[in-house]
Amino acid sequence: MHKRIVVAGGDGFCGWPAALYLSAQGHDVTIIDNLSRRRIDQRLGIQSLTPIASPDQRLSAWYEITGRRLHFEQVDLAEDFDGLRAALAEIRPDTLVHFGEQRAAPYSMKDAARKLYTVNNNIRATHNLLVALTDLALDTHLVHLGSMGVYGYSDAGIEIPEGYLNLSVQDEGSDRREIEILYPASPGSVYHMSKVMDQQMFQFYAKNDRLRITDLHQGIVWGTQTEETRLDERLINRFDYDGDYGTVLNRFLMQAASGLPLTVHGTGGQTRAFIHLQDTVFCIGLAVENPPTAGSRVKIINQMTETHRLRDLAALVASVTGARIALVDNPRKEAAENDLRVSNRTLLDLGLRPITLAEGVLGETVDIAQKYIHRALPEMVAALSTWTVEQRPGVVTADALARGRQILT
Amino acid sequence: MHKRIVVAGGDGFCGWPAALYLSAQGHDVTIIDNLSRRRIDQRLGIQSLTPIASPDQRLSAWYEITGRRLHFEQVDLAEDFDGLRAALAEIRPDTLVHFGEQRAAPYSMKDAARKLYTVNNNIRATHNLLVALTDLALDTHLVHLGSMGVYGYSDAGIEIPEGYLNLSVQDEGSDRREIEILYPASPGSVYHMSKVMDQQMFQFYAKNDRLRITDLHQGIVWGTQTEETRLDERLINRFDYDGDYGTVLNRFLMQAASGLPLTVHGTGGQTRAFIHLQDTVFCIGLAVENPPTAGSRVKIINQMTETHRLRDLAALVASVTGARIALVDNPRKEAAENDLRVSNRTLLDLGLRPITLAEGVLGETVDIAQKYIHRALPEMVAALSTWTVEQRPGVVTADALARGRQILT
Numbered sequence: 001m002h003k004r005i006v007v008a009g010g011d012g013f014c015g016w017p018a019a020l021y022l023s024a025q026g027h028d029v030t031i032i033d034n035l036s037r038r039r040i041d042q043r044l045g046i047q048s049l050t051p052i053a054s055p056d057q058r059l060s061a062w063y064e065i066t067g068r069r070l071h072f073e074q075v076d077l078a079e080d081f082d083g084l085r086a087a088l089a090e091i092r093p094d095t096l097v098h099f100g101e102q103r104a105a106p107y108s109m110k111d112a113a114r115k116l117y118t119v120n121n122n123i124r125a126t127h128n129l130l131v132a133l134t135d136l137a138l139d140t141h142l143v144h145l146g147s148m149g150v151y152g153y154s155d156a157g158i159e160i161p162e163g164y165l166n167l168s169v170q171d172e173g174s175d176r177r178e179i180e181i182l183y184p185a186s187p188g189s190v191y192h193m194s195k196v197m198d199q200q201m202f203q204f205y206a207k208n209d210r211l212r213i214t215d216l217h218q219g220i221v222w223g224t225q226t227e228e229t230r231l232d233e234r235l236i237n238r239f240d241y242d243g244d245y246g247t248v249l250n251r252f253l254m255q256a257a258s259g260l261p262l263t264v265h266g267t268g269g270q271t272r273a274f275i276h277l278q279d280t281v282f283c284i285g286l287a288v289e290n291p292p293t294a295g296s297r298v299k300i301i302n303q304m305t306e307t308h309r310l311r312d313l314a315a316l317v318a319s320v321t322g323a324r325i326a327l328v329d330n331p332r333k334e335a336a337e338n339d340l341r342v343s344n345r346t347l348l349d350l351g352l353r354p355i356t357l358a359e360g361v362l363g364e365t366v367d368i369a370q371k372y373i374h375r376a377l378p379e380m381v382a383a384l385s386t387w388t389v390e391q392r393p394g395v396v397t398a399d400a401l402a403r404g405r406q407i408l409t
Numbered sequence: 410m411h412k413r414i415v416v417a418g419g420d421g422f423c424g425w426p427a428a429l430y431l432s433a434q435g436h437d438v439t440i441i442d443n444l445s446r447r448r449i450d451q452r453l454g455i456q457s458l459t460p461i462a463s464p465d466q467r468l469s470a471w472y473e474i475t476g477r478r479l480h481f482e483q484v485d486l487a488e489d490f491d492g493l494r495a496a497l498a499e500i501r502p503d504t505l506v507h508f509g510e511q512r513a514a515p516y517s518m519k520d521a522a523r524k525l526y527t528v529n530n531n532i533r534a535t536h537n538l539l540v541a542l543t544d545l546a547l548d549t550h551l552v553h554l555g556s557m558g559v560y561g562y563s564d565a566g567i568e569i570p571e572g573y574l575n576l577s578v579q580d581e582g583s584d585r586r587e588i589e590i591l592y593p594a595s596p597g598s599v600y601h602m603s604k605v606m607d608q609q610m611f612q613f614y615a616k617n618d619r620l621r622i623t624d625l626h627q628g629i630v631w632g633t634q635t636e637e638t639r640l641d642e643r644l645i646n647r648f649d650y651d652g653d654y655g656t657v658l659n660r661f662l663m664q665a666a667s668g669l670p671l672t673v674h675g676t677g678g679q680t681r682a683f684i685h686l687q688d689t690v691f692c693i694g695l696a697v698e699n700p701p702t703a704g705s706r707v708k709i710i711n712q713m714t715e716t717h718r719l720r721d722l723a724a725l726v727a728s729v730t731g732a733r734i735a736l737v738d739n740p741r742k743e744a745a746e747n748d749l750r751v752s753n754r755t756l757l758d759l760g761l762r763p764i765t766l767a768e769g770v771l772g773e774t775v776d777i778a779q780k781y782i783h784r785a786l787p788e789m790v791a792a793l794s795t796w797t798v799e800q801r802p803g804v805v806t807a808d809a810l811a812r813g814r815q816i817l818t
Contacts, residue, residue, distance in 0.1 A: 112544040119536045127528045135521040156588050158580040171567040179565050181593040193613045197606040204602045333617055
């Protein structure tokens, strides 16, 4: 059945390909976005490596190629509750996919102003959505992009479940009881902290107002294009490679294409969860088609397909591209080494067949990095945001290069 | 040792007597407040039953009577980060006691605008404080007024610990491990949800920036005066009795003094934690004198002294005043009946000797309600904020009065 879907933050890295995918599936899609991601790039003096078109150009191209209409409304979720409420009152969406948040951990740690912006923007955006849906008494299914980072990486040693943990509790004054709790949060940045706070709001509104909510705890996304974005260059997706917004694989690929060493933070022993962008949009589709019923708990799904240590990723990229590796100081406050086991049963059961790094789909992104290298500002790749004032940014020195050699041997 | 102390929200119901208490102890106290509580009263068309003086009159009276100087800065914690930062840079407080939040659950559920205000105000106020302290690299001890309501009332059946729960976890792929988690939150209103979100921010900033934080999970406060506020009528504390800001005991006392029935929500089987205002300020003093060390976890203390079922409280007030009781519809979404056991070991070990309801200290507040009854608007006592659109406000009907009779029999 075709749905009316709002994609909040539908101009961004995951939001744009998700909007196209849902439109291609036959849904009636409206993007709501304040274009903040483009403005942040301007302010940081950076741009997407790929030449992304304006929203109007994107929508025209999509119509020209597919005959499908995408709608766009420029509304600031965080700052304009009335505008958001009016848009939702008119559209009355069956589903609202919420990407509309500041999504970079390093950016959120850059300075006081960015810490404040991240919390103010993300909490207000999410809460405005929740209050608007409640106030309008809409039966909209809210699908939120959360993060694997809410769980943290140094805790119980058990496989991370999909959101909830079953416990058995008892004390001297009580009988033994089985309870279910939200898996304890341990965010590693102000950005991740804002996602933990989102979680708490979802728990409350699902319970008090019977809102139907799915929270997708997503791993680090790799890849740039999807079946839809590669149909035409005007539909191309953004490719971020700077120290704030570039995810680890993009930054490695850009460094390789620029003849720079791949910068690995600390020992590279950090294990993280990953997912390909094509799988991301497929999973969003699965989430949209499988809403929880009203009155049930928040449905939490781990949206990731594989885990890797960062040094192994660097070695993989180095072997494909011939790049060198530099072990730089870790600007983040995190465990140097961690294990990570994650349950992703829900999406596998719904039919996800993961695209893995080992399959070499890396190739497309390598090609993109090379094709648009003339647009690059290689000096922007270094991660300059530090987690505390005592820490040093992740930059390359001769010593860092020497230490990096050990990764490949 | 005397400290430089900032009391944020020091014009409010708990903040004002706490500021006086800390000043009386010899500390150098600056109140920071935006006077929002007074403005909200104006907007709601209500006023404190007691005639509270202006901040200037209060400070002059305090100086006149005790020779001690209290300072006052009108700064909006939530809206004026720069002003807050400048004030903290100048004062460089040893301790910052943070009462500066919207603190009424019914007000937070009143309508969309108040839900948004509560979250925006409380989250920004707390986050601005945390970022200002971090950015200034101050070693200030932050003492925050949290709420027992973050724990919720219908969970594990065990004694609620002071913030943390120890668990033993294991799965097929791991060894058994002991971990400590934040006690799972279960907030019952948007207001309580904002306190849960505060908690998450405290966890992050204590870990990442080694901020020293004490979070006091306070029960429902009863009583109106403290040793300091009763020194002069110009120092008198506020007495709220309206359906939004009046706590349960004050509302019972006002109803009794007005010849109205005491309105008990639902069955009155809700068990809640209580503390007398005099004990509150004493506990704040204990928290100030016993900071955690830098780098340690957030120190969470349950600031309550006894638990009561609401119908037992109503029966107590009825027996003292001769008032009747009405069982009205519960406007809140909560368990009709619950048990509640709470650990308050920390404060007892530090020397707290609780003032209990059974000691009859109720008398002073009964006297205050009677003395100022000419200032009352009895029609404001009913709780009109409902938790969902399906619910009905807590108002008296003939049937409600008849049902109330059973409580006393």
